[in-house]
Amino acid sequence: VYQITGEEKYKIAVDTLRKQLDGMPRTKSGGFWHKKIYPYQMWLDGIYMGQPFYAEYAKVFNRPQDFDDITKQIILIYEKTLDEKTGLLYHAWDESKQQKWADPVTGRSPHFWGRAIGWYVMALVDVLDFLPVEHPDRQKIISILNNVCEALLKVRDSKSKVWYQVLDQGNRQGNYLEASETLMYIYAFAKGYNNGYL
Numbered sequence: 001v002y003q004i005t006g007e008e009k010y011k012i013a014v015d016t017l018r019k020q021l022d023g024m025p026r027t028k029s030g031g032f033w034h035k036k037i038y039p040y041q042m043w044l045d046g047i048y049m050g051q052p053f054y055a056e057y058a059k060v061f062n063r064p065q066d067f068d069d070i071t072k073q074i075i076l077i078y079e080k081t082l083d084e085k086t087g088l089l090y091h092a093w094d095e096s097k098q099q100k101w102a103d104p105v106t107g108r109s110p111h112f113w114g115r116a117i118g119w120y121v122m123a124l125v126d127v128l129d130f131l132p133v134e135h136p137d138r139q140k141i142i143s144i145l146n147n148v149c150e151a152l153l154k155v156r157d158s159k160s161k162v163w164y165q166v167l168d169q170g171n172r173q174g175n176y177l178e179a180s181e182t183l184m185y186i187y188a189f190a191k192g193y194n195n196g197y198l
Contacts, residue, residue, distance in 0.1 A: 003060065018057050021050060027095040030069075031076045040096040042077050044089055045119035052126035059130040070127060071137035077120075078144050081108055087151030088112040088167060089120065112155075112167040118184025121148055125191040142197045145188070149198060152185055 002010035025033045027040050032050060034043040051070050058066035080093040091113040094102035101109050124145045131138050155167045162182040164170045192198035 014057060017053065021054060024050075029076060029095065030072055031080075031095075032073060034092070041092055041094045041099065042073075042080065043092040044077060044081060044113075044116035047074055047077055048119035048123040048126075051123050052130075055127045055130035064132065067131060067135050068137075071131070071135065071141060074124065074127065074141055074144065075137065078148075080106075083112070086112075086154070086168065087147055088155070089117055089148065091116045111169075114163050114165050114167050114178050114181035115184065117148065117152065117167070118181040118188075121145060121152075121188035121192075122184050124148075125188050125195070125197065128195065128197065145192055145197055149185075149189060149192065 001007075002014060021032070025036060025039070027033065027042060031042045032046060033039060034041050034046040051073055054066060055070050058064065058070065077093065078089065080095075081089040081091070083090060089112065090108040091111055092101075092109040094107045094109075096102075097104055097107045103110070124141055128138070128141060128145075131141065152163070152167075155170075156163055157170060157177060160177055162177050162179070163185065164175050165178040165181070166172065166175050169175050189198065
């Protein structure tokens with residue numbers, strides 16, 4: 001809206017949101033906490049909460065130095081939540097390994113929550129709209145997108161062609177086919193394909 005109208009009130013609004021990122025606590029490895037009340041925790045859905053806005057702000061207001069931090073967030077959570085066997089991503093990571101859900105060795109949460117991965121892949125295709133073509137991490141982000149999308153196709157329900165809320169537990173009682181995550185994946189697949197990433 002600021003770009004369309006040039007009205008200062010909109011610049012004040014985006015500057016205020018951007019300043020919040022400067023004060024956001026981080027893990028020792030540099031990742032944004034999911035929320036201030038969740039110490040040392042990064043969640044996949046947190047990438048969507050911050051990075052597309054952060055990337056657009058960096059591009060619009062000519063802050064190229066911010067792109068390294070933006071890609072760091074994406075890559076760090078990928079590396080910390082990746083299940084090497086399936087290619088899927090666990091919902092969250094606790095660097096301190098203090099949460100009751102955290103694996104005592106890896107700090108990862110125990111499940112592949114579909115919507116969390118949906119927020120993550122949407123964040124990737126949206127960040128790529130603003131990440132400079134020459135940025136050294138751009139190809140890594142595209143590679144991550146491809147890897148996660150490939151893993152998702154392997155756990156899609158073969159009959160309905162949609163995904164379960166807990167991706168790898170389709171037969172578990174209480175688990176269900178989930179529309180919103182399915183739409184998130186379709187958004188990422190379509191945008192990724194249309195932009196030549198997939």
